[in-house]
Amino acid sequence: MQNDLSIRKEFTSLLAEALPVALQEGGYDEEFEEYVGQYISKKAELELKRKRRVVGSCSQDTAPREHAVAIAQLSAETVNWETFLRAHLDIMNDRFDRASDGSYAWAGRKTYIRELEVLDINVPDLLIGISLRLENSGENHYYGNIGRLGRALSESQHATTIESQLLTMIKDKQLDDYNRILLYYLFLNYNHHLADKNHKRTNVKRLNEAVQHLPTHLAARALVKE
Numbered sequence: 249m250q251n252d253l254s255i256r257k258e259f260t261s262l263l264a265e266a267l268p269v270a271l272q273e274g275g276y277d278e279e280f281e282e283y284v285g286q287y288i289s290k291k292a293e294l295e296l297k298r299k300r301r302v303v304g305s306c307s308q309d310t311a312p313r314e315h316a317v318a319i320a321q322l323s324a325e326t327v328n329w330e331t332f333l334r335a336h337l338d339i340m341n342d343r344f345d346r347a348s349d350g351s352y353a354w355a356g357r358k359t360y361i362r363e364l365e366v367l368d369i370n371v372p373d374l375l376i377g378i379s380l381r382l383e384n385s386g387e388n389h390y391y392g393n394i395g396r397l398g399r400a401l402s403e404s405q406h407a408t409t410i411e412s413q414l415l416t417m418i419k420d421k422q423l424d425d426y427n428r429i430l431l432y433y434l435f436l437n438y439n440h441h442l443a444d445k446n447h448k449r450t451n452v453k454r455l456n457e458a459v460q461h462l463p464t465h466l467a468a469r470a471l472v473k474e
Contacts, residue, residue: 259287263288271299298319302315304346313342313344316338317335320332333369336360359396365406372409376413378391398434402440425463429462432459432470
């Protein structure tokens, strides 16, 4: 008796009938997605995965991140780079729903910035760009988490360039005050995650010099104790 599901016409026929119902009504699981990818198409599997919401049961539940990784991998296989990048940014920003989320678990969640850098993506511009806030951004514009992005930038191979770029933008009076303060906090979070204590102290001095270019009422509050 043949056990290979791929040659059982009844199975493949039922799977094909179930796919549009699942896409419209939901209620499927990872196993169903895998069958669709194996016997129908990877693109259909990706569409299913993107529609299914995974919620973590606790701080250490890795299911949401694993789901995002699967979406990123399928996006790469199907050459859907926009979806790949968004899934990767969700992982970097830890943008997942959990029933509870204790801070003790945050350190173990990697940012995977190096995986973006090897793809020849302009990571500094990308991450600084999603840190800024826009008044009339598009509906699907991606905004990053300042804390997570600061940690990611500290792991970047372009750290030196990023430091100078952030400090220059904080000084830039043509940029609105709100975004300059956001970049100030981005730099603080970046500096917090650096391992070199001497470099961290030097950066505090550089940041304090940069905030002198902020409006007076902000500069006084932004000074960091060395």
